[in-house]
Amino acid sequence: xxxxxxxxxxxxxxxxxxxxxxxxxxxxxxxxxxxxxxxxxxxxxxxxxxxxxxxxxxxxxxxxxxxxxxxxxxxxxxxxxxxxxxxxxxxxxxxxxxxxxxxxxxxxxxxxxxxxxxxxxxxxxxxxxxxxxxxxxxxxxxxxxxxxxxxxxxxxxxxxxxxxxxxxxxxxxxxxxxxxxxxxxxxxxxxxxxxxxxxxxxxxxxxxx
Ligand code: SAH
Numbered sequence: 217x218x219x220x221x222x223x224x225x226x227x228x229x230x231x232x233x234x235x236x237x238x239x240x241x242x243x244x245x246x247x248x249x250x251x252x253x254x255x256x257x258x259x260x261x262x263x264x265x266x267x268x269x270x271x272x273x274x275x276x277x278x279x280x281x282x283x284x285x286x287x288x289x290x291x292x293x294x295x296x297x298x299x300x301x302x303x304x305x306x307x308x309x310x311x312x313x314x315x316x317x318x319x320x321x322x323x324x325x326x327x328x329x330x331x332x333x334x335x336x337x338x339x340x341x342x343x344x345x346x347x348x349x350x351x352x353x354x355x356x357x358x359x360x361x362x363x364x365x366x367x368x369x370x371x372x373x374x375x376x377x378x379x380x381x382x383x384x385x386x387x388x389x390x391x392x393x394x395x396x397x398x399x400x401x402x403x404x405x406x407x408x409x410x411x412x413x414x415x416x417x418x419x420x421x422x423x424x425x
Pocket of ligand 1: 258262263264265291292293294295296297298299312313314315318339340341342357358411412413414415416418
């Protein structure tokens with residue numbers, strides 16, 4: 217997976233490659249092909265992105281000072297895999313998940329895999345988690361129409377980085393936001409498809425008719 221899916225596509229940060237080689241993806245996602253080059257279901261109708269997209273997002277979010285002891289916020293815990301990658305690199309991770317069942321399962325998997333540096337909370341992550349901020353980096357792993365204002369406010373004033381899929385329900389662009397004081401600069405990167413970010417500053421839940 218590391219050689220064929222990550223290195224071959226230009227992921228070259230040794231620290232990141234080491235984390236992907238270390239974290240056991242099969243401890244977080246079930247099924248026959250946990251290392252497959254595709255998105256996978258994680259339960260409650262949600263999916264985790266293919267390994268390359270997780271790596272790419274992590275690469276973009278990298279704090280200027282590096283990951284060690286960096287205070288990081290993740291929105292959308294899902295399986296806990298992305299959080300494990302961040303913790304493996306030495307970050308202190310706060311992760312928010314709106315589905316209680318997913319949060320509980322991710323907590324168990326993270327504890328079992330030995331990652332004590334991750335706190336999983338149940339709630340609407342579009343409001344962020346002010347209590348543990350400000351954050352060096354924020355990774356939003358679900359797609360929404362715009363970056364929720366509370367997340368911008370919880371981003372570190374000098375050089376905070378946020379990465380999020382921004383766009384419609386069907387397709388988004390991975391977007392990098394860099395904060396410098398009250399200045400916020402946004403850069404649109406490649407097209408992606410993520411599950412919707414549901415919440416006060418995101419999308420409304422679609423009801424089946
Ligand atoms: N990062 C995850 C994959 C996330 S899938 C992993 O490594 O497995 C996106 C997740 O975001 C889903 O679990 C979904 O329930 C969650 N989500 C969507 N909107 C949310 C919100 N407002 N707050 C918290 N979690 C949310």
